[in-house]
Amino acid sequence: MVMKASLQLKMGQSLTMTPQLQQAIRLLQLSTLDLQQEIQQALDSNPMLETPEEDELEGRDSDRESNSQQEEPDHLSAAENDHADTSWDEPEAPADWSQENDTQDTIPDDLPVDTAWDDIYQSAPASAARNDDDNDSDFESRNHAAETLRDHLEWQLNLTPLNDRDSAIAHALMDAVDDRGYLTSSLDEIHSGLMDEADEDPVEMDEVEAVLHRLQYFDPPGVFARDLQECLLIQLNQLPPDTPWLAQARLVITHYIGLLGNRDYAQLLRRSRLKEDQLRDVLTVITSLNPHPGDSLDRAEPDYVIPDVIVRKHNGRWRVELNPEIAPRIRVNASYASLIRRADSSADNTYLRDQLQEAKWFIKSLQSRNETLLKVATRIVEHQQGFLDQGEEAMKPLILSDIAQAVEMHESTISRVTTQKYMHTPRGIFELKYFFSSHVSTDEGGECSSTAIRAMIKKLVAAETPKKPLSDSKIATMLGEQGIQVARRTVAKYREAMHIPPSNERKRLV
Known part of the structure; x- marks a missing residue:
């Protein structure tokens, strides 16, 4: 059999991830500490990026307080102009560099939970920066190795x-x-x-x-x-x-x-x-x-957590906002941007053009990350208001697909957003994944979150008679009386997950 060469023309579609999209996805899954390192590396490697000076930050903060309706930066999307006064400043480039703004997902205006965009990209207050010198005396105690x-x-x-x-x-x-x-x-x-x-x-x-x-x-x-x-x-x-x-x-x-x-x-x-x-x-x-x-002897190094989202109650409604300290302010350097000359193909001018484009994409990726994080956190708070008001026993079942459908994103994106991201609430600091849990059906046809069941088990154990602690079977029976049907082995699994010893080890002499 003789193989014969031939030319064929075919049409097809394929999904290709651009470098900009890859950068946005990578920034999305970074934790707060990793993001700060990434931003610092970008500032060190790209001359087009800079952070405002301290006196400039103080001036802008005072201007914001005196005029809350000041003009928004040109590069913000419509949704951002409605809700935010942001400090990811990008100065106007020369006329030949003006480009149409890329379309971005907007946040729905009608949300059951208030969403605050005020100062969402703002860094730590200037007073905190001024206090750094005062903390130098405590440098040794904060940085010495733990004694073994x-x-x-x-x-x-x-x-x-x-x-x-x-x-x-x-x-x-x-x-x-x-x-x-x-x-x-x-x-x-x-x-x-x-x-x-x-x-x-x-x-x-x-x-x-x-x-x-x-x-x-x-x-x-x-x-x-x-x-x-x-x-x-x-x-x-x-x-x-x-x-x-x-x-x-x-x-x-x-x-x-x-x-x-x-x-x-x-x-x-x-x-x-x-x-x-x-x-x-x-x-x-x-x-x-x-x-x-x-x-x-406490030999473990302290593990500090910086919350990405802050939730507080204001006028009877839960308000969701990004932590202003999760990232420093960043903008395009106006002096370097003005050096770009029109129709100049020299190596220096080409380098500046490339760095400016990378700086713009980096700023947009950071904006996209924070916008996505805020949208997801808002939907979580909207779904788990019972937990914020009443505690763990009021936690509702929630899975990734529920939030993915609400914000019209893929489950993998929601998984990236909720990994190593933390929410500060009046009840403590929780990882966003904490609010997701499986469910158990109730006698009334509803659903009960596994987190709520664990809270109920913990409450029953705390109220038991020390002389005669509750067995796993008894706890399962008591939950069944409340309409929650769980097996004894399920109770044992939840009890062990909370590090509660079995009944024979909980027995006390009163």
Whole structure:
């Protein structure tokens, strides 16, 4: 069979993502901190972009207060002119550079929830910038590395007078301490590691135990313990001798810690020969101890969250606005833009043209990002007003497709907008994805959000009798009486997600 070459002409359509669209999508999915880094990189790499000076910002803020009806920048869309006084300034380019504004999605005027566009692109107040110098004195405390348990123990060891032999034993013991403050190796293993066949005077086990006993007085109390029982006894021994019920607490920990762990209070009362009110006082002393002494040192670096959207109630209506601190002000540099000459194809002029075009697209992408974020947040607040007014029990079921249909966008876009974006509300700061949840059908034919069910479970557990906590089956039955049909395993799943222990571990002696 002979293959024959031929030419054919076909027509077809394909979707191609332009670099500008790719940039807009990338900015849309960035978190607030990542966006600030992206803007700073753009300012460093593109000479056409700049931020206004501080005195200029102060002047504009005062002008805005004195004249709320001032003329809007030419590059804003119609919807933006109606709702915003923005600071993403773009000066007029030369006449040959005037271009038709790109069409942008507009926000519907008739929304059940008020939407504020005032100052949505505004940076932090100038007063905050002026206070930066005042905070320099706190630079060391804000930027030093967090102290670890090992650092804390080393500091105390350096202040403890020990000879070289005991110091070597102390370091060997310290190497075996985990983050909780417990020894992870037995004394036999530590002693074997210190043995040297060539040593004429080998380390004895008594020496290891003596050094361990000395280290067990280090801070935090209970450190260098080999098990929970020893950890609690170390802490009890460091309490003042006149502490009420101290002897009885030692008795319970020494002989009946197993019964205490199983919460078998009936056997504990019988064997310890304590009365119920006495055992309650003893348990108060025991529960004041720390079973994980190493956790008392906060080693985790603080994780700060900057909300992207602020929600507050104004005149009986929930008002949604973008956080003015999520991004610095940015605009096109008028001086560089004026250097572009008409019909000049030189390398310098071409470079300026390209940078100006990139600057315009970057500003438009930022505007598009904030407009989309505000539209999505507005619809979420509109749907979840019950949560804002009443709390988690009033949370309604919500999925991505519901918001996607409301704002006429694809679900993937809504997913990008709601990832790592946070909303500040009177009830706290929540990620936008927090407001989305599955649903369970009710007896009346309605739907109940899984978030609301978790809140109900938490409320039932908080109101239960400590002596007889509610089992998962009982909680499922009580929810069914309220018209919410959930299985026992579903209750268990929600309970574990909220880190609520099972009923046998919640049992308390009252």
